Amino acid sequence: MAKATKKQALGRGLSALLKDPANDIKSADDKNADKVVGNIVELELDTIEVNPFQPRTSFNEESLRELASSIRELGVIQPITVRKLGFNKYQLVSGERRYRASKLIGLDTIPAYIRIANDQESLEMALVENIQRQDLDPIEIALSYQRLIEEIQVTQEALSDRVGKNRSTIANYLRLLKLDPIIQTGMRDGFISMGHGRALINVEDLDQQLDIYEQILSKKLSVRETESLVRSIKGPETAPKSSTKSLPAYASAAKKELTDLLDSKVQLKVNGSGKGQLIVPFANKEDFLRILNQIKGEK
Structure with a gap:
């Protein structure tokens, strides 16, 4: 408990430093910037605006209430990340659920990491960090990948390196948008x-x-x-056209009979030595049992 109190006190001290208009920190080269950037700072919630680049567009209310209850009991365990816009003005990079849940229970401040970045860097940070850390649904992840490719102008190969995912995984997500x-x-x-x-x-x-x-x-x-x-x-x-053309007469006739009998689009494959495969597709368990009973001669 003492450790947590010390961290919060340190955060409040840094927050006071940021409220000094005569020494406003605008870049990583400014005086005292090293004391703030990369450290946890207690920021007032009303000085933070939502990030327009946030890929998450829907928030489950029940899940937010559960998180708010946890924050009420334990505090914000993982600080949010913000970027500095101007004097005592910040924008979310990641952590919108924690931000919303904290506002839900009426907190005045929230622990935050401060970064100084331009809009493009902020977009990339928001998308990459959310892909890696947030429980986004598959479509939100796909949209995040698409925005990174289009707005940051990276290839799928480069994106694969940045988010630590195989290119095939990224391609599979992007295909969902079709x-x-x-x-x-x-x-x-x-x-x-x-x-x-x-x-x-x-x-x-x-x-x-x-x-x-x-x-x-x-x-x-x-x-x-x-x-x-x-x-x-x-x-x-x-089905390969060559397989259909090469079917012996007996197999071709049987295929039609089986298709009619089983009411399923039966597939037959026969090789040059006469060996082959009979494939009977089914849609679900009920369909499988229907076909099985038909083969067994049961109704």
Whole structure:
């Protein structure tokens, strides 16, 4: 407890230093800047404005109340990060949930790290720190990656180095932005997972995407079931043409009979030696049991 009190007292001392208009710190080269930059400072909440570059656009009210309750009991454990705009004026770089929760319970001050940066550096700091530290939903992460690429003008390779993620991971997030906006909203609201979204990306037609999305919600399909449903829909289009042409007559006829019998888009592959595979796709557990009963001759 004594350690925490000492830290808070130090923060208040630095805060007083920042309120000296005759020695206002405007850059890292100014007098006393080394005492402030990189240290924890107690800042008044009403001197801080929200960062317009903040990638998070929605905040769960229940989650905020839980965080506010924790802050009421334990204080702000992890300081927010701000950049100095002018005399006694700051802007959030990261930590908006802590900032909002602190205001929710009526706190006057909040511990903060102060950085001196231009707008572009602030944008990059906000996006990178939020990607790494905040529990953003997949669409918010994708939008953050997109903004970094477009506004900071970095390549996916350079972005990979900056955020410590594989380029393929970044590409997978960016592909989510090709989904229908309704599906993106559903992912942000937690109705479907990123895994569902990645499966739906393989369906180019947006109306078809929405049809599958409605099935995911109504039938509570898992990611694996969704992937199977997408494959069954795209099956005839994605099956190698050479396999269809090379099917022996007996296999070609059987494929049509099985498709009609099982009411499923059966796939058949036969190699030159006569060995092959029979693939019967199903959409979910109920569909699988239906096909199984049909094969067994049961109703």
